[in-house]
Amino acid sequence: MERLGSREITLAKIGTPEMDRYLKDNPGQEGLFLRGIPSYVLNEIAPIFQKINYRSAQDLVLFDVGANHGVWTGAFLSVAGHKTARAELFEPLPGNQQTIAEQKDRGLYGEHASKVTVNPHGISNEAAKVTIHFDTERSGFASMASDVCHLPSRNVELKNTIDVDVFTIDEVCAKKGIKAIDVLKIDIEGFELFALQGADGMFGNRAVDVCLFEFGPHQLAHRHIFKDFYEFFTSRGYDLYKYRIGGAALIPITEYMSTYEMFDRVSMFLAHRKP
Numbered sequence: 001m002e003r004l005g006s007r008e009i010t011l012a013k014i015g016t017p018e019m020d021r022y023l024k025d026n027p028g029q030e031g032l033f034l035r036g037i038p039s040y041v042l043n044e045i046a047p048i049f050q051k052i053n054y055r056s057a058q059d060l061v062l063f064d065v066g067a068n069h070g071v072w073t074g075a076f077l078s079v080a081g082h083k084t085a086r087a088e089l090f091e092p093l094p095g096n097q098q099t100i101a102e103q104k105d106r107g108l109y110g111e112h113a114s115k116v117t118v119n120p121h122g123i124s125n126e127a128a129k130v131t132i133h134f135d136t137e138r139s140g141f142a143s144m145a146s147d148v149c150h151l152p153s154r155n156v157e158l159k160n161t162i163d164v165d166v167f168t169i170d171e172v173c174a175k176k177g178i179k180a181i182d183v184l185k186i187d188i189e190g191f192e193l194f195a196l197q198g199a200d201g202m203f204g205n206r207a208v209d210v211c212l213f214e215f216g217p218h219q220l221a222h223r224h225i226f227k228d229f230y231e232f233f234t235s236r237g238y239d240l241y242k243y244r245i246g247g248a249a250l251i252p253i254t255e256y257m258s259t260y261e262m263f264d265r266v267s268m269f270l271a272h273r274k275p
Contacts, residue, residue: 187214
């Protein structure tokens, strides 16, 4: 999904006088300051800052699980790189790792490049060797769940395979000495619930502040339903929100309803740790 090429990402930083003046006149419109970033990225980044107090938050830790070409992290750092201590990217495909390196050389992460670490493995609910399916060497579509990427209006055959290592988020945090994750983004084409299960220790300790994840047709490969996600988060003390299509607002999910079981589109959800 992430296609940026060599275009630069620029943004008036959150917390600057220019941004503060704008927000005073246009409250809640952080995302409109984004320039040169695909609109879907704008709509995914901006809502996070409705749940993180960006004026006081410092030394943020970002986990980008399913980094693909690294553009999502580039967008995040353009918004809050001056308040981010480290960005851990997880991308198991060698071709995509090379793309991230090239994007980094082109200045995608700007002055924050030294904060970015690319972990060349996947994330799951246990340490293992798994087969990942992908379409091209520098894939926009890859999945550990299925050899077909089911999109709302078409299917993409994932004819190529490679065996990759996967670890749990709990294992990664223990190895790296990470005590808390401020923003956890998971976009791994149907493997999202497994990644969450592998972070049960961090969530159980309320050490993850905000988690955003995709839900849609990719979940069908493992028969995961939205209720699985709802129960995972609410049982651990998290509020859930759905992103409004075409805007940066968050819609609270106050109770489970079957209307959230939408498999004909890809939807974004956000979980936030209750105070």
